Amino acid sequence: MNLTVRGIGRLLTMTAGVHHDAALVVRHGRVAWAGPGRDLPAGAPEQVLEAGGACVVPGFVDAHTHLVYAGVRRDEFVARLAGESYDGGGIRTTVEATRAASTELLVDLAAQRASSALAHGTTTMEVKTGYGLSPEHELRLLDAVRELAGRTPIHVEPTYLGAHVVPAGADRRTYVAEVIATIPEAARRGARWCDVFCDRGVFTVDEARQILLAARESGLGLRLHAEEIAPTGAAGLAAELGCASADHLEHVTPADARAMASAGVVGVLLPTVTLSLRSQAWGHAAVLREAGVELALATDCNPGTSWCESMPFAIQLACLAMGLSVEEAFRAATRGAASSLRLADRGHLGPGAAGDLVVLDAEHEADIVAHLGAAAVGRTVVGGVPVG
Amino acid sequence: MNLTVRGIGRLLTMTAGVHHDAALVVRHGRVAWAGPGRDLPAGAPEQVLEAGGACVVPGFVDAHTHLVYAGVRRDEFVARLAGESYDGGGIRTTVEATRAASTELLVDLAAQRASSALAHGTTTMEVKTGYGLSPEHELRLLDAVRELAGRTPIHVEPTYLGAHVVPAGADRRTYVAEVIATIPEAARRGARWCDVFCDRGVFTVDEARQILLAARESGLGLRLHAEEIAPTGAAGLAAELGCASADHLEHVTPADARAMASAGVVGVLLPTVTLSLRSQAWGHAAVLREAGVELALATDCNPGTSWCESMPFAIQLACLAMGLSVEEAFRAATRGAASSLRLADRGHLGPGAAGDLVVLDAEHEADIVAHLGAAAVGRTVVGGVPVG
Secondary structure: OEEEEEEEEEEEEEOOEEEEEEEEEEEEOEEEEEEHHOOOOOOOOOOOOOOOOOEEEEEEEEEOOOOOOOOHHHHHHHHHHHHOOOOOOHHEEEEEEEEHHOOOHHHHHHHHHHHEEEEEEOOEEEEEEEOOOOOHHHHEEEEEEEEHHHOOOEEEEEEEEOOOOOOOOOOOHHHHHHHHHHHHHHHOOOOOEEEEEOOOOOOOOHHHHHHHHHHOOOEEEEEEEEEEOOOOOOHHHHHHHHOOOOEEEOOHHHHHHHHHHOOOOEEEEEEHHHHOOOOOOOOOHHHHHOOOOEEEEEOOOOOOOEEEEEEEHHHEEEEEHHOOOOOHHHHHHHHHHHHHOOOOOOOOOOOEEEEEOOOOOOHHHHHHEEEEOOEEEEHHHHHOEEOO | OOOOEEEEEEEOOOOEEEEEEEEEEEEEEEEEEEEEEHHHHOOOOOOOOOOOEEEEEOOEEEEOOOOOOOOOOEEEEEEHOOOOOOOOOOOOHHHHHHHHHHHHHHHHHHHHHHHHHHHOOOOEEEOOOOOOOHHHEEEEEHHHHHHHHHHHEEEEEEEEEEOOOOOOOOOOHHHHHHHHHHHHHHHHHOOEEEEEEEEOOOOOOOHHHHHHHHHHOOOOEEEEEOOOOOOHHHHHHHHHHHOOOOOOOOOOOOOHHHHHOOOOOEEEOOOHHHHOOOOOOOOOOOOHHHOOOEEEEEOEEEEOEEEOOOOOHHHHHHOOOOOOOHHHHHHHHHHHHHHHHHOOOOOOOOOOOOOOOOEEOOOOOHHHHEEEOOOOEEEEEOEEEEEE
């Protein structure tokens, strides 16, 4: 819980500037001091981590994952590389495998993925349900997320995504009513957020509005899968309801982006999805930036459209494919993502922030973007404890 | 030198089919047997490597690298992300740093990069000079490549690239004459190949022809940097001269691609360059495939336009960005790349081939493409010896 990190070549605090030849002190799990190494307060530290001149950044915040699932979708992936298009139907494949798996197995699989994410520097992670698609199975997935949270050092933010897709054979009005009826119990089982996949072929803007209004009544924060497959006005809905985040946004319009900015909706970019789907949808980051939307990054870790636990890879693609600057990308992966989860004490290393940080395997954060295919993280620290 | 690999879930030989539940025997550094595990010849093996159900592929062949250099080009990289264009001028920055470095340092730096490549599964690697740009310095770089070859288990193919760029302040006719005059000594110092950066702003087709014809007289094989920055007809020259490879090819025309195919010129794709340069030049792979050109993959490892030692990352981008199928990409990274180096006994695991192989960290090669940001290689074996 108490740790002094010394020999930091370059320290990005995100809220209190960049320090060179710096040090940082964590006490009782929180940042107590950060600054030039020569000004390090006296007193024998309990534990010392030597950064060896490396660059240190806040622990990455992964603002959008579907970490709890079973099964593989290799055939769908190989087919897509052979030129077939993706319409979201593949989710049902994962639903079958997930329903068939024991809760114990689901937690084990998710914990393995979390362990990989931790090694890639993730210290806070949003985790959605959505592969249960019945009250019973969705609530079981929330139990799995809660168990996961107890098994990983990563801070987990659980999201109820009963409205991921209409289950095969179900009546959609009945299913929407079922999703809404389950919300209070989802909140009791630990959900902090409610999300809806609002897109062509999935849930309509009206259906999403009904669900999210009900979620707000139960005290849940609101998130929205918006404008991924086609423009539907979902980003406008996110602005209307004041959602904490609208995610994907490949087809967002400039007007809806401005509405998002006015309403304080954070735009969550998922560049690994664009790469996985070969969609070449790279332009929306510029639309959002132009409108003044606060940007966040996430992996969207899921078995169909983004098998990825690596925030450094998301950062790399955000720069090289979406056109973010190095500074914008690191901010989106830390402060921006924390902002999308309304976590004021995460995603930065100012005084009082969570003692979550990453010692990069580089002396400058730009090298993480430039060095392709290489490991990015030397050490991950959570709450002042080196964990990976 | 003698090794039995057992428990191979899936064995891609590239020349003798795909075996399931397979085994492979290396004797005296060469593949002696490969097939279903139940048919494994009797006899006590000297050393056993258990693959644990993983997929095994031939060691990767990196057909194009500039591994020997000193210095970093971080500022240029950050500037490019801010929207500036690349015209090859950055090479001169590396030339200055490389000339200033001792040969010992150059070999150390290259050996570190080779070690990283080995961990990523590379077992054969082409290495170019080109950051010396004077007879003295270019020959010193060939010495460094030879020393590197003695220090890494990777099989190194040395290439003389005196014609990388016209040195600052030099008269271009004088410099071309100097490059040509140096070729016989380059051959004596171990160069097996000669390459020219033939492009707009670098060397013309006529200059490249002069240099390559001289190289052929000295017994060197021919390679060519072609059509990267602008269409100049360099790919047509590669066909005319029967070069072993033409590399980059972002601007190749269908007609020149057909000429390459007829002449047996292998097309070396460098997808990490397209990503690094943010050029969105992804379409040429389809042009080359349509023309029937044999495809190879490479990292182009260099400090300015592709800081990358990872062939699995090149494979991933070749599929997800360039549109190769998983099968095409793995073939290009093994058999195709070996073909571009005219190495009949590498890039495959048929009887008699070099005992160079990679135990992937996956049960199927498609997972290496699908799993973004993840480590791809469990174990690298060179000549029957597990080395990484």
